Amino acid sequence: MDFSPSPRTAAFVAAAREFVAREVVPLERSFFGRDWASLEPELRALRDKARATGLFAPHMPRELGGAGLSLTELAAVGEELGQSPLGHYAFNCQAPDAGNMELLLLHATDQQREKWLLPLVRGEIRSCFSMTEPERPGSNPTWLDTRAVRDGGDWVIDGHKWFTSSAEGAAFAIVMAVTRPDAPPHLRASQIIVPVGTPGFSLVRNIPVMGHVGSGWASHAEVRYEKCRVPAANLIGPEGMGFALAQERLGPGRIQHCMRWIGICERSFDLMCRYAVAREVAPGKPLGTRQMVQGWIAESRAEIDAARLMVLHAAWVMEKDGAHEARDHISAIKFFVANVLQRVVDRAVQAHGGLGVTDDTPLAFFYRAERSARIYDGADEVHKASLARRILRRYGLEGA
Ligand SMILES: Cc1cc2nc3c(=O)[nH]c(=O)nc-3n(C[C@H](O)[C@H](O)[C@H](O)COP(=O)(O)OP(=O)(O)OC[C@H]3O[C@@H](n4cnc5c(N)ncnc54)[C@H](O)[C@@H]3O)c2cc1C
Numbered sequence: 190m191d192f193s194p195s196p197r198t199a200a201f202v203a204a205a206r207e208f209v210a211r212e213v214v215p216l217e218r219s220f221f222g223r224d225w226a227s228l229e230p231e232l233r234a235l236r237d238k239a240r241a242t243g244l245f246a247p248h249m250p251r252e253l254g255g256a257g258l259s260l261t262e263l264a265a266v267g268e269e270l271g272q273s274p275l276g277h278y279a280f281n282c283q284a285p286d287a288g289n290m291e292l293l294l295l296h297a298t299d300q301q302r303e304k305w306l307l308p309l310v311r312g313e314i315r316s317c318f319s320m321t322e323p324e325r326p327g328s329n330p331t332w333l334d335t336r337a338v339r340d341g342g343d344w345v346i347d348g349h350k351w352f353t354s355s356a357e358g359a360a361f362a363i364v365m366a367v368t369r370p371d372a373p374p375h376l377r378a379s380q381i382i383v384p385v386g387t388p389g390f391s392l393v394r395n396i397p398v399m400g401h402v403g404s405g406w407a408s409h410a411e412v413r414y415e416k417c418r419v420p421a422a423n424l425i426g427p428e429g430m431g432f433a434l435a436q437e438r439l440g441p442g443r444i445q446h447c448m449r450w451i452g453i454c455e456r457s458f459d460l461m462c463r464y465a466v467a468r469e470v471a472p473g474k475p476l477g478t479r480q481m482v483q484g485w486i487a488e489s490r491a492e493i494d495a496a497r498l499m500v501l502h503a504a505w506v507m508e509k510d511g512a513h514e515a516r517d518h519i520s521a522i523k524f525f526v527a528n529v530l531q532r533v534v535d536r537a538v539q540a541h542g543g544l545g546v547t548d549d550t551p552l553a554f555f556y557r558a559e560r561s562a563r564i565y566d567g568a569d570e571v572h573k574a575s576l577a578r579r580i581l582r583r584y585g586l587e588g589a
Contacts, residue, residue, distance in 0.1 A: 201262060202268075209270060212239075213279050214273050218548070222548065225357075225404040236312055239279045245312070247266055248291065248445075249294065253310050255310055259508060264444055264501055267449050268451050269452060270449065271450065276449075277449060278406060282445070284445075285316065285354055285355055288439070288441075295437070296434060297425065314361075316355075316361050317361075317363070318438075321350060321351060322350055322351065323411070330432060331375055333365060333377075334349070335349070335350065336368075336370070337368045338368075344381055347416060348364075351412070357404060361382050361383060362390070364414065365380055365435060367379075368428055377432075378431035379425075379431040380425040380431045383419050384419070388418070389416045392412055393410070393413055398561070440507065441507070444500060444504045446562070450526050450527065451496055454489070454534070461485065461536060465486065496526045496529045499525060500522050503519055503521075520575055523566065523569075524572045524573055530562055534552060
């Protein structure tokens with residue numbers, strides 16, 4: 190078995206690593222301290238430089254203006270971009286736009302492709318994904334209250350959503366709404382494009398998360414749809430297939446999230462090791478001479494390496510055999526890597542003492558922003574339960 194990356198992957202990784210260190214990391218302090226709108230001119234300039242690397246929109250095909258990376262190449266590059274909170278944004282492969290682009294690539298009509306997908310790939314607009322509702326369990330996306338009713342040539346949408354990430358400043362939302370209430374649960378909902386600003390679309394508030402209300406791309410909105418009328422042509426894919434499309438959207442997305450988290454782990458690990466060498470706890474006695482700190486470093490190293498191998502393997506299975514065959518791997522990496530992430534970031538914060546909870550390093554941002562990793566894209570417990578059920582079915586357990 191050969192673990193060395195291909196020369197092509199190695200070149201992409203080196204370019205991404207160098208770019209993140211040179212161009213993205215210096216912007217972090219501004220990101221932690223400033224409003225998104227005030228940062229946008231600098232971010233536009235950052236994206237112009239990122240375009241010049243040839244890696245812009247790495248997940249999209251070349252004919253649409255992307256870099257055309259395979260899933261395993263994307264995974265390797267994603268780790269490098271994940272080292273900074275703005276890495277994926279710089280290259281226009283940030284959530285939720287990356288998933289929306291992948292969805293539209295597969296299912297958009299020609300008209301939807303022109304109007305929404307191409308400007309998204311070029312980085313001219315942003316988007317959001319509006320599925321979760323405050324009144325219903327996000328863990329069971331077959332149970333939604335939001336309705337879309339056909340009225341002549343339009344859909345009329347009524348519903349209440351929250352955690353519609355990045356809605357502020359987005360050009361459109363992809364909304365999950367029930368269009369066939371009498372169909373079996375998995376065939377009730379559809380996905381519909383709603384341009385932000387359509388009468389009846391209202392952004393109620395950006396929800397404070399861990400004490401931070403956020404803004405622009407870095408925010409999570411509560412949204413109401415009230416008699417929100419959009420053309421019937423805004424339906425994505427066949428009616429009633431919203432759940433299947435959402436699952437399809439999440440498959441590669443989970444690989445991308447996991448590799449981003451491994452990037453965060455590596456950055457946190459690097460900061461922890463540097464600090465362990467530099468910080469003296471007594472004259473001539475750096476923190477790294479203490480066994481407890483050595484334990485954190487050794488455990489983190491082993492866990493990050495295990496996580497990376499699992500994710501790259503899952504990406505390889507998905508690329509080779511498809512998302513269905515990769516289901517067990519995807520469930521396993523989703524909860525495994527999210528927990529490695531939390532342990533590694535927590536140890537790095539602890540190693541930094543008071544400095545670790547300030548915004549003078551990115552650790553505090555990682556700590557508060559990524560607690561959600563165990564919740565979004567399927568809570569840990571949901572992935573564990575579905576993985577275990579599939580395994581037990583193979584052992585003959587009925588009704589698992
Ligand atoms: C930062 C962040 C960003 C998000 N971005 C988006 C977005 O852009 N668009 C969007 O539509 N949604 C988004 N979400 C919502 C996210 O998808 C949901 O929060 C998630 O699916 C869980 O749903 P819930 O919050 O309703 O929790 P619930 O479904 O109510 O579950 C609560 C808890 O119960 C437990 N649980 C649930 N089901 C089971 C089970 N079967 N067995 C055992 N335990 C279980 C889990 O521990 C879970 O955390 C985001 C969430 C966060 C935190």
